[in-house]
Amino acid sequence: MQANAPATSGNTTINITVFAVFVLITLYVVYRASSRNATASDYYAAGSSFTGPQNGIALSGDFLSAASFLGISGGIAVHGYDGFLYSVGWVVAWLMGLMLIAERLRNTGRFTLGDVLAFRMKQRPVRAAAANATLVISLFYMIAQMAGAGALMALLLDVHSRAGQAVVIAVVGVVMVLYVLLGGMKGTTWVQIIKAVLLLLCVGFMTVFLLGKFGFSLSAILxxxxxxxxxxxxxxxxxxxxxxxxxxxxxxxxxxxxxVLGVTSLPHVLMRFYTVPNAREARRSVVWATMLMATFYLCTLVIGFGAMALVGSDTIAKAPGGENSAAPLLAFEIGGAVLLGVVAAVAFATILAVVAGLTLTASASFAHDVYANVLKHGNADPRSEIKVARLTAVVVGLLAIVGGIAASGQNVAFLVALALALAASANLPTILFSLFWKRFNTTGTLWSIYGGLSSSVVLIIFSPAMSGAPSSIFPGVDFHWFPLGNPGVVSIPLSFLCGWLGTMLSRSKADPVKQAEMEVRALTGLGSGLK
Incomplete structure (x- = not known):
């Protein structure tokens, strides 16, 4: 079967036109939203003006990335049952966010994760550590999205050269930086809402069509x-x-x-809880996001096995972009060049919206935590803080482009899983300890963040994900000694252990007044300025 051959010729104009129309429309939306970015709160948290349902749709748009649409569909199409395991893990993860994190985080923070972690600790070292973790995690996640962009364009334009894919990744990077520079959180949120609606409509249409083609029998598709x-x-x-x-x-x-543990530890997901006015809306956000994502992942099950049935696993694995090409190839098979153009545009919209959210989070963390609170001791002018955030967005965008070029060709869902391991290792233990352990102190916070972050980075570098296997990022060399592709089983418990040891061995004591105030805020929202 040669589904990939025609899909890469004769429809380039349609693909590029649909994509360009989406970019122009969303840039206009971002521009209109940017006219109201008068304060740091507007730029970082959209003035906490979004409702729970709106933020829930944006949360799903922020998280349903190229890993979900391209990576999971491809993983199911090639590996079947084992490919669907990603979907199960990501849906279950939101339950922990709903029960343990969303409400308390919204009540105790303002703009970034550093606000929560530094509330009852020494401000400067903890904020610096939180910012470092946010930058590393965001960069890893962005690299995965950029790799997805390269894989998608490799399929659409039949670009086999690394240079051609590098140009595509650079274009995506420039556009997403424009989103952040122009619109801040408010503009980025509206882009994510638009993208989430388009993505759900797209996968819904493909799912209904596939079920109808097989007599509405999932067994027949399987x-x-x-x-x-x-x-x-x-x-x-x-x-x-x-x-x-x-x-x-x-x-x-x-x-x-x-x-399961990494999703609600991701900095760009955590930051979305500050765009709503109160804890009740934060809870509603998670409920809406969970419902939408559960629906989406059920659709990917049908799309993945539908691609296996109509396109074939071998054709998908050999296509430009590898496993990530399953959904676009299926779209061409069932709807021709027009549907392929639409699916390609939605996939690009997915990548742009997610990367824009990540860029905003990374730049906000550096500007708010490092520049405003570490370097300026909390006395930074809001305009200069926003200027630093925008400059940081440009730098982060350039780094993501370089990393995306290096990782081009990898399964996007697998790359995102590495970013989740980083988030679960560096952020989750410190969040839970800060919210629930009265004795937790600054030393424990620093040990937990840096212990989890450094151990996971080292294990990833020396794992089969980087070298020593045909699917590695650097397949031509072998310097790995850690046998697992994902470090979570080692780095996550190690981070909890480091936080506990740092607290128990430190002579410094937790501030009981600050701890009591944080507990009251976390449970009631009193004193946090909530409506």
């Missing part, structure tokens, strides 16, 4: 897909990717920990 997979009926059972032995199963446990 059986047909199994016949077109080299794995045969085994593709419907666990173990095609993570069942090769004890080490592979341990790697799956590590992946599962990162997926």
């Amino acid at each position: 059986e047909t897909g199994a016949r077109h997979s080299p794995l045969g009926a085994d593709v419907l059972d666990p173990g095609s990717k993570y069942g090769g032995g004890a080490l592979a199963k341990l790697d799956f446990v590590s992946l599962a920990l990162s997926l």
Whole structure:
């Protein structure tokens, strides 16, 4: 079957036109929203003016990235059951956000994660640590999105050269920086809302069409897909990717920990809770986001096995972009060049919106935590703070472009899982300890952040994800010594241990007054300026 051949010729004009129209419309929306960015609160948190449902849609738009649309669909199309495990982990993760984090975080912070972690600790070292973790995590996540952009354009324009994909990634980087420079959080949020609606409509249409084509029988889709997979009926059972032995199963446990614990530790997800006026709306945000994402991931199950059935696993694996090409190839198969153009535009919109949110988060963390509170001791002029945030956005965008070029060709969902491992290792223990452990102090905070962040970065660098395997980012060399593809099973418990040890071994004591005030704020919102 040669579904990928025609998909890369004769429809370039349609693809580029649809994508350009979306970019122009959303840039206009961002420009209109930017006229109201009068204060730092407007730029960082949209003046806390969004409702729970609006923020929930934006949350789903912020999180449903290229990893979800391209990576998971491709993972299911090639690996079957094991590919769907990403979806399960990401849906379950939001339950922890709803029960433990969303409300308390909204009540105790203002703009960034550093506001929460530094509330009852020494401001300067903790804010610097939180900013460092945010920058590293955001950069890893952005690299995954940029790699998805390169994979998508490789398919659409039949670009096989690294230079061609590098140009595409650079263009995506420039556009997403424009979103952040022009619109701040308010403009970025509206882009994410528009993108979430388009994405859900797109996957909904493809799902209904596929079900109709197979007589509204999911079993028929699964059986047909199994016949077109080299794995045969085994593709419907666990173990095609993570069942090769004890080490592979341990790697799956590590992946599962990162997926479930990493989502609500992501800086750009946490920052969205500050765009609503109170804790009640924060809870509603998570409920709406969870419902929308559960619906989306059920659709990816149909799309992934539909691509396996109609396109074939071998065709997908050999196409430009590899596994990430499953959804676009399926779109061409069922709707021709027009649907491919629409799906491509939605995928690009997905990448742009997510990367814009990440860029805004990284720049806000540096400007608010490092520049305003560490360098200026909390006395920075709001205009100069926003200027620093915009300059940081440009620098972060350039770094993401370079990293995306290096990671081009990797499965996007796998790359995002590495970013989730970083988030779960550096952020989650410190968040939970800060909110729930009275004795937790500054030393424990620093040990937890830097211990989790450094251990996960080191283990990723020396893992098969980087070298020593055909699917590695650098397949031609081998310097790995850590056997697992995801470090979560080691780095997450280590971060909890570091936080506990740092607290217990430190002579400094937690401030009981600050701790009591934080507890009251977390539970009631009193004193936090909430409406």
